[in-house]
Amino acid sequence: MKFLRYGAVGAEKPGLLDSDGKIRDLSGHIPDLSGAALAPDALAKLAAIDVSTLPVVEGSPRLGACVAGTGKFICIGLNYSDHAAETGATVPPEPVIFMKATSAIVGPDDDVVIPRGSEKTDWEVELGFVIGKTAKYVSEADALDYVAGYCVSHDVSERAFQTERSGQWTKGKSCDTFGPIGPWLVTKDEVADPQNLSMWLKVNGETVQNGSSKTMVYGVAFLVSYLSQFMSLHPGDVISTGTPPGVGMGMKPPRYLKTGDVVELGIEGLGTQKQTFVADV
Structure with a gap:
């Protein structure tokens, strides 16, 4: 299923996209797409409606971020x-992890604000996934059981803040509006292989990213297991x-x-922003 949240900022309601492309209201069944509503049994009940x-x-209506109550x-x-390779870096021996402030999260078609003093705001289309139940010390074999679904994520980045201002990457990644997610949370039963999805991004109509999740070094299942060893x-x-x-940094x-x-981006089966x-x- 394709779940979504719609409405004014701060007043979004849960919904889903039906087979005709119409938005259907789910607020009579769940208060929001967050917490317990993302658990496997809860999603199964919604799928049975x-x-x-x-x-x-x-x-x-405006679409909000496809999930609410994000803690991390x-x-x-x-x-x-x-x-x-394009950035001149070597593939790391273990995943590089950084945090993006949850205050950066916005809807998929909301304006993105270039922060004051920025001269190097950049784009990054990314495959996102949302956790559905608490994961701690999980095995890679069981890891996908903890995933509620997948979404398009735009990891907007200010490169000077990220790499030229000392310290960690977080401050170049966390500016307000730097985290559009959605339009939909697509349940994993509709994604046959998260490691084989085409993805693209355009700037002012020009295609600048045209890739596939098959070139990911560390796949979704590995990342769930790996991250759950630390938190x-x-x-x-x-x-x-x-x-x-x-x-842009690699050009x-x-x-x-x-x-x-104007930036447009999308991932196969997961929608566009x-x-x-x-x-x-």
């Missing part, structure tokens, strides 16, 4: 062999798994986003 009995949402937004760096993963936590080549000369630029980049005021 006769979709035709759910109210149709009229018009084209964990990102994996340099996780595509071809992206590592508990909780329902609603989002993990963004890295980007294929074609980021010669480097190319970065400016006010008025579209953001206009605006100045902070």
